[in-house]
Amino acid sequence: MNIAALPKIELHCHLDGSLRPNTILDIAKKEGIKLTSLEPEELQKELIAPLECESLDEYLERFTIPNLVMQSKENLSRITFELFEDAAQENVKYMEVRFAPLLHTAKGLDVEEIIQSVLDGMKDAENRYEIKGNVILSCMRTMSAESAFDVVEKGRKFLGKGVAAIDLCASEEEGFCGKFIEPIALAREYGYRVTIHAGETGIGENVLEAVELLGAERIGHGVFIKDCEKAYNIVKENNVTLEMCPTSNVQTKAVDRYSEHPINDFHKDGIKVTINTDNRTVSNTTMANECNIIFKEFQLGDKDYQQIYLNSVEASFADTETKEKLKTYLK
Numbered sequence: 001m002n003i004a005a006l007p008k009i010e011l012h013c014h015l016d017g018s019l020r021p022n023t024i025l026d027i028a029k030k031e032g033i034k035l036t037s038l039e040p041e042e043l044q045k046e047l048i049a050p051l052e053c054e055s056l057d058e059y060l061e062r063f064t065i066p067n068l069v070m071q072s073k074e075n076l077s078r079i080t081f082e083l084f085e086d087a088a089q090e091n092v093k094y095m096e097v098r099f100a101p102l103l104h105t106a107k108g109l110d111v112e113e114i115i116q117s118v119l120d121g122m123k124d125a126e127n128r129y130e131i132k133g134n135v136i137l138s139c140m141r142t143m144s145a146e147s148a149f150d151v152v153e154k155g156r157k158f159l160g161k162g163v164a165a166i167d168l169c170a171s172e173e174e175g176f177c178g179k180f181i182e183p184i185a186l187a188r189e190y191g192y193r194v195t196i197h198a199g200e201t202g203i204g205e206n207v208l209e210a211v212e213l214l215g216a217e218r219i220g221h222g223v224f225i226k227d228c229e230k231a232y233n234i235v236k237e238n239n240v241t242l243e244m245c246p247t248s249n250v251q252t253k254a255v256d257r258y259s260e261h262p263i264n265d266f267h268k269d270g271i272k273v274t275i276n277t278d279n280r281t282v283s284n285t286t287m288a289n290e291c292n293i294i295f296k297e298f299q300l301g302d303k304d305y306q307q308i309y310l311n312s313v314e315a316s317f318a319d320t321e322t323k324e325k326l327k328t329y330l331k
């Protein structure tokens with residue numbers, strides 16, 4: 001199978017984990033931002049989380065440097081454009097990019113300006129390449145419920161104009177969903193779709209709560225439903241789609257090695273799985289690489305590719321017309 005040439009869809013990709021190292025260097029030089037290294041290769045080492053990482057929290061340390069250069073409208077638009085450009089060049093036809101607006105206010109931008117800048121970058125790429133996109137607004141679980149309300153309110157006016165959904169991300173604690181019931185309920189009322197990072201660090205119950213308490217339609221990762229029967233069953237019965245990110249899961253030690261990844265067991269059992277990068281730079285990967293690893297490891301074939309691609313189409317937060325178009329790429 002020539003995966004590089006096949007059409008792809010990506011539903012789980014963080015903007016701040018997917019910057020080109022050269023862009024970071026370029027902006028840092030222009031803005032006088034101090035980096036520990038000005039050599040692209042050295043910088044890249046600092047940006048990539050090693051496969052021998054200990055935990056999700058260690059993985060998340062890699063986001064400090066990128067966020068230093070994501071504090072102006074121009075930079076946010078440029079970085080978003082470049083991410084879509086990179087994706088288009090590997091035949092990604094549709095991509096949902098997520099980011100946490102509140103991480104980009106350090107130099108005075110307001111949340112609306114931040115969202116608009118990301119949308120501008122995405123629109124430029126859509127006009128130039130054969131790719132479509134939507135944006136998912138992530139709320140940091142490490143911040144207050146109030147801060148999540150803030151994102152939900154300020155993002156509202158962009159719904160249907162490039163913003164499609166709300167997400168919760170960052171370090172995962174047991175029972176985190178309870179704290180965010182109200183802001184996520186308000187988001188649903190406003191028309192946001194809902195995807196939640198859960199079950200990434202050993203706590204399958206978080207997936208159950210994300211579905212039951214927050215109305216999650218999709219789950220970021222969800223690896224640990226394998227150890228929680230109730231979570232497993234609710235995901236399977238409700239067709240909750242899992243956004244799986246194999247390399248990231250090895251790095252954060254959700255699994256010790258690719259061969260232990262539960263994606264194929266889930267897939268064989270009829271759970272709707274999708275394949276994603278999570279973070280192109282921090283995980284040093286691409287969609288083609290993630291697909292190649294999984295298809296080789298579990299000896300999957302054309303039928304599996306079509307099924308997983310269609311899972312991504314169906315679970316995407318795209319409009320009906322876009323979904324129909326995406327299906328035509330398979331033929």
Ligand SMILES: O=c1[nH]cnc2c1ncn2[C@H]1C[C@H](O)[C@@H](CO)O1
Pocket residue numbers: 014015016017056060063098099100103138169170171197200248278279
């Ligand atoms: O895989 C992840 N799990 C939880 N949080 C994550 C993951 N990848 C990135 N993030 C965090 C770090 C970023 O700063 C934030 C917004 O994109 O999302």
Ligand SMILES: [Zn+2]
Pocket residue numbers: 012014169197220278
């Ligand atoms: Zn993620």
